[in-house]
Amino acid sequence: MVLFAVTGCRTSVNTVENAQKEGQRQMVADQRVITDSSLRKKVDIVGINQAMTPGGLLKIQIELLNHKGSLQRFSYQFEWFDASGMQINNVASPAIPDQIEGGESKFISGVAPTPACKDFRVKFIEN
């Protein structure tokens, strides 16, 4: 009974993908500040890549991985900065609720609100 209670919520994701990739990700060197080491194991940042949209807006994509075997709920929020390092206020920049299954790798992305955005920061918090 105890065994079922302990293992009952554990689910993990298996994946398959093409081995020879056509697309080339433009990876971004990142700088991390970890204050919640527990969240780091559940919502680990594997890598960040960027691209420009047809309209000249910076698009950021972050690959996340849940090292644990159970579903984790979290929220993330993008912040954008101009060439002077000033934060650009965006009327619609919410803390977006999301979830990641156990063992799952998933991508989240954000598009800069103006062409003036040069830098970004993403905050993660456990729900």
Added chain:
Amino acid sequence: MKKNVILSLLAAAIPFVVGGCATKAHYIQTGGRESLVTVNSINIQDFIQAANNATSDLLASGALDKVPNPPAVLAISRIVNNTGQQIDTDLLTKKIRVALLNSGKAQTTTTLGLGGAAEDPMAKGLQQENEFKSDQKVTRTPDFTLSGKIIQTIARDGNTSQSTFSFQLSLTDAKTGLAVWEGEKEITKQGARPSVGF
């Protein structure tokens, strides 16, 4: 006797249990983690999330960049509310308008509205007066119209209730009448309904 003592203790604890959870009125971040989440209605964080999703998707598509004289001019058409809740659709469209204006990619006309009704009648009057005086048409015809629908889908299983709100938007080229961008954001919320309600 023992039963009476237990009942007395429970009765004495009720004010602490009921009153202990009361919180003083305080400010929270709009759309933040402390916001109330209700299953059967659209909360402010849902509008913010839907608007953010639509704006990002629209800007990334490049549809607004394909006009001969940028920035593109946008007119707001009908946003149909197919939910069981009375909502002001400006909670969605205004956020999109502000974000698009700030992006420098689009401007919204306030003198041309659905059924000929202007959002800003004074601006329309002044515009018409200027056109009469100069004998020239200065009004720029919108490049695009934005229309959409908000739909609610409800599911229940026992005490569990679930609502999915679909925010559907279309950007139509005013010249061709073709949708050049379409976006849909679905937000699903689930929660247990109290077995005893007040």
